[in-house]
């Protein structure tokens with residue numbers, strides 16, 4: 001690839017990945033002289049799901065000059081403080097994996113150690129009272145993160161400084177918003193069906209469309225979805241299959257009318273062979289069931305989904321088969337796969353759009369610096385492998401730590417674990433801590449919340465302290481919970497009133 005002349009960049013695909021990439025790569029075109037063209041076809045529809053995000057969505061918004069108010073006004077967005085996992089550890093039990101931080105340190109001792117030291121005295125091992133985002137979510141109160149006062153005492157606890165949030169949105173409307181941004185930036189859009197790809201050992205030189213046009217470029221971004229038209233089909237990129245670790249392989253999605261005020265969290269409800277999601281927007285609910293086809297038929301999954309959703313159906317249920325795994329090298333030669341073409345980790349923790357934004361951004365930085373070298377693509381691919389492996393292990397932890405007794409869940413309890421997951425679980429068991437990379441997307445609090453919720457067997461005995469000290473710790477925990485409750489009680493806005501104020 002050349003780094004001296006302006007670059008012609010072609011993005012194949014106009015789904016979330018295509019338009020996120022276009023919005024990022026089209027920034028500053030006038031200065032670089034680069035050109036960005038998105039090619040897609042209405043004959044191949046976008047996947048049409050992908051409506052829950054994690055807090056890194058705000059990096060995308062900042063990056064492309066949008067705000068959450070824009071998504072509230074134009075993409076039916078709602079706020080999200082976390083995910084409620086129901087029936088995952090056992091039928092009838094639930095917990096929340098909330099965004100933001102949990103608890104507060106006691107004189108330099110980390111919160112999780114205090115909690116573990118007295119856990120044997122609790123009637124229920126519930127972390128919710130110590131998670132400001134979760135308490136606010138359940139109270140239907142929305143506030144933005146507070147800034148710690150300059151004159152704050154070093155050990156003073158400010159629960160509202162520890163919250164964090166993301167958004168739910170209509171994926172098609174988000175893509176429309178990003179398309180508008182991209183076109184304003186000077187990107188162009190061609191509605192054409194690509195029927196052939198011209199490549200040699202140096203990479204791809206052109207796409208051939210069904211009307212015979214050749215679209216040439218220096219850099220191709222493959223956002224063609226699970227087909228992976230450029231990366232998987234043309235360049236035969238190596239796909240690492242992770243179905244033995246994450247065996248769910250099918251989803252059925254359906255939209256329903258909203259029956260009440262949208263919740264401040266996503267619901268993830270486990271069933272005998274997988275789980276189902278519920279994501280509430282301002283105008284409708286997105287529902288879907290995810291299952292492993294070895295343990296549940298399409299008919300069973302469809303009737304389960306339809307019997308459990310709330311509200312009247314807006315569309316027909318739609319089946320989406322998928323294969324969990326990833327490309328080992330999404331950046332190959334002059335082609336970079338972003339989105340479903342690069343791989344798919346099931347949507348349990350809403351990570352796909354994060355991956356799209358992050359890797360489109362890394363590509364944008366490389367293009368901006370003219371760094372289209374092997375070193376850059378190697379670094380990009382290495383970071384992708386590290387991150388997707390860490391997310392895979394985190395998702396897998398939800399499945400393998402369970403006390404359900406159906407065949408699917410029993411199989412997950414004993415299935416082969418990745419080396420990373422084995423290490424994380426062993427560290428958590430013995431230390432309550434785990435050694436994640438500095439850049440880990442899901443940090444210790446996330447792992448801790450999920451594993452406590454899943455009923456993980458921490459070595460509680462090992463962490464326990466003398467009864468007198470445990471009583472002190474319990475008193476401290478009660479103070480933390482009281483502080484969280486008191487601060488959440490002061491929040492003025494309900495979810496609905498916050499949305500209404502941003503819509504005006």
Ligand SMILES: Cc1cc2nc3c(=O)[nH]c(=O)nc-3n(C[C@H](O)[C@H](O)[C@H](O)COP(=O)(O)OP(=O)(O)OC[C@H]3O[C@@H](n4cnc5c(N)ncnc54)[C@H](O)[C@@H]3O)c2cc1C
Nearest residue numbers: 013014015016017047050052194224225339340347352353
């Ligand atoms: C069941 C399910 C639930 C999900 N939930 C979430 C979630 O809650 N949060 C989250 O972050 N992610 C979620 N995801 C992932 C998310 O949906 C995707 O990452 C996101 O939509 C990006 O898709 P895409 O743009 O890569 O592909 P697609 O949406 O499939 O778009 C592919 C594009 O390529 C074009 N194309 C393909 N071939 C050609 C051709 N030959 N010529 C021209 N154009 C072509 C198509 O026209 C289309 O525009 C979910 C995924 C699934 C399967």
